[in-house]
Amino acid sequence: MTEIRVLTDDAQYRAHSTLFRRAMHWGPPTDDQWKVTQPSYEPGRVLAAFDGDLMVGSTQTFGGTMVVPGGAVVPHSAVSRVGVRADYTRRGVLSGLMREQLSTLPDPVATLRASEGRIYGRFGYGLAGRVRFLRVDARKAVIPGSPVGRVRMVDSDTAEKVLPELHTAFGLGRPGQISRWHGWWVRAFDRKGDFENLVTVVHSGPDGDDGYVSYKVTEDKEFNHHMEVEDFACANADAWRDLWIYLTRLDLVDTISVDAALDDPVNWLFEDPRVVVTKDVFDQIWLRLVDVPRMLAARTYGPGSVVIEVHDKLLPANDGRYRVSSDGVERVDAPADITIPVDLLGAVYLGDTKFSHLAAARRIEGSRFDEADAVFASPVAPLCSTFF
Incomplete structure (x- = not known):
């Protein structure tokens, strides 16, 4: 029978990270990876299942807030790093972890991103929000008119300082949006990992900074240039439109990929709405009313x-x-x-x-x-x- 324990030190946290990564078929974290992962471990929020001294299951939460319909902001737990050793699956390890986590959560609501859609319904999580994966043909994308504000590129050090402030100010406008914790930003600004070569631009309107977008561009073997939008937040429609003008008028960009809400009106920016194609609609927010x-x-x-x-x-x-x-x-x-x-x-x-x-x-x-x-x-x- 397994025992659920709250982890307390860095050695346990790194073993927890390794177990989760193995469950996702990834290798253990390198020293560089662990350096940016370690700050995301919050004391009191990390659980593991043990068989004797052997760690066999993992889960944790990140504390913050979530926006609900009507605009109210409530305390929220982001559930992540859920995994079970491959040689311990189908033995109730996950059920034990989920039950213990739910019974001790300090927040009234939790959400997660589900690796498999059949797992979490039995623990009370429901599919509460979906996302559109869009592809924009930047070569044919024409937005009539001129920008009404100013867009400026910022260096990595400036982005690291201003983006958390801007996201707090206007990045929580929709139901389902959540605040970002310190460890999230540490990973986002990792300059040796997935976000290497990230570019950030900030939009300013009459009342100051009111939007930003972060992206990276890669080149394939046929010399086509593809942009991935990693982060996009705006306080108003003018900032949203101006940032799209900036993105679609960049040189050496053939296609743009971005995630969007189901009701995002981005198609209507363009003279030809067909330049925006929905490549997929996928489940995103799995919500548990605690x-x-x-x-x-x-x-x-x-x-x-x-x-x-x-x-x-x-x-x-x-x-x-x-x-x-x-x-x-x-x-x-x-x-x-x-x-x-x-x-x-x-x-x-x-x-x-x-x-x-x-x-x-x-x-x-x-x-x-x-x-x-x-x-x-x-x-x-x-x-x-x-x-x-």
């Missing part, structure tokens, strides 16, 4: 009222009936309109999924699904542009 009453009360709602009955096998304190309306949320004894497990409540929470869709798929039971859709609707599609 404290259902608190999280239901945190967001805003549309017109109407609906009573939902929630079932949570792992955290039974969440079980109950809740009347949800534009006036707020309360526990009630009234008959339920809809019965829903906590993972599917997470799926509808940010507005990406509808109750009526889940009902059509026979995933939930009840009635008044259209009314519930209206109550939980969000005018803005969710997105999380912080990978962890």
Whole structure:
């Protein structure tokens, strides 16, 4: 039988990192890799499963905040580095880790990025947000008009100083966006790893800096130049448009790849909307409501009222009936309109999924699904542009 322990020192953290990387079929961290990984380990948030003295499973969280529909910001745990040794899978190691983590999380909501889509539903995580992978033909991309602000390129040292401040100021505009912790930025500014040769430009409007984009350009064997946009944040539409003008008018760039929200209107920037192609739509935010009453009360709602009955096998304190309306949320004894497990409540929470869709798929039971859709609707599609 395995034992779950909280890790406390750097030697354990590095073994934890090695175990996770092995589970993902990567080699152990080199000394250079560990130098940028170590600051992302937060005391009290790192768990491991042990068989005797042998570490056989890993998980951890990063503390921060998340935006919910209506703009409120709530404490949030970003769950990452979940792995089990290949010779210990199918023995309940992951279940033990997930149960212990959920029972001790200090935050009312958690999200993760799922390596496999079938794993996390049984632990109460629901697919709550998707992302579009876009490809832009920069050779044909024409945006009418001229920029209205100023774009300036900044060096690596300047970017390291100003980007965390700018992201805090305006990078959390959509439901699902999360704050970034110190260790995240350390990895982002790693100049010897994946982000080598990263270029950052900052946009300034009448009220100061209000947007930035970071990207890198690579050249293939046929001398085509491909841009990968790594980070893009704006406070307003003018900054967004000006930065796209900058990107599409760069010399020696043939294609641009960027992640975008489902409702991002980038196609309409261009004289020919076909220069923007959606290459894929992929699941992104897997959300776990750890404290259902608190999280239901945190967001805003549309017109109407609906009573939902929630079932949570792992955290039974969440079980109950809740009347949800534009006036707020309360526990009630009234008959339920809809019965829903906590993972599917997470799926509808940010507005990406509808109750009526889940009902059509026979995933939930009840009635008044259209009314519930209206109550939980969000005018803005969710997105999380912080990978962890």
